[in-house]
Amino acid sequence: MSPENKQQNMKPLTAANKLGIYLPAAPDEFQTGSVSRAELDALRSDPPAWLVELQTDGPFPKDVIARKLGVSIAGLARAGVTDALTTEQIEALLADMPEWLTKERRTQEEVRAEAERIKAKDEARRAATNRPQKLR
Template identity: 55%
Template structure:
């Protein structure tokens, strides 16, 4: 596979990887080896960054879209992420709160669906009531 694909699967920012990783194809066998027994460079990248957007979003507790809306969709180091979390700007507080609300709404909707499905199973009704 291409180094970019392998970097995504490993959760690291490709430009921060060693040249020998970026230079050629990464076999599935090598990817599995990197996942099961990561070398020091990979452990260090995962620990300190720079981290790719999905990892930055996960660590900040926001979506990638929220990062993009606020011009923050760039690789950040662990220290930069910690600094943002220690003194969050308004956009970060709003994005985290918005995501928490959406997750709560999704959980309530899921519970309603499961409740309806359980009632339908209990009542022997396979479909919606009319």
């Protein structure tokens, strides 16, 4: 088989990450086998019931939990959130807004604002160096 015809397979963890699901909650056949790119595309275009349920109700991996809560993965770790959470648990946290969540959301906002400030500063610097020089 030529390289362009060779089927590319990925580990179940990689496929789970691409699908945004928590691997231990997936069916055993998904956890133990490899997933081809074609199979991944098929799962995305026509997801089976188990995948729809996991993507809707969870449990979710840390990156998805962090995004849904508006915090960083490190913020989850600082708060001691180590287990996968379901949609119901995430919604309960958002409704209660514990002190750690409020603090971590504020921290995340500050980090994003600083990243935007640096980006704007870099763009201004690039624009200034690309500006034609005036003749005296």
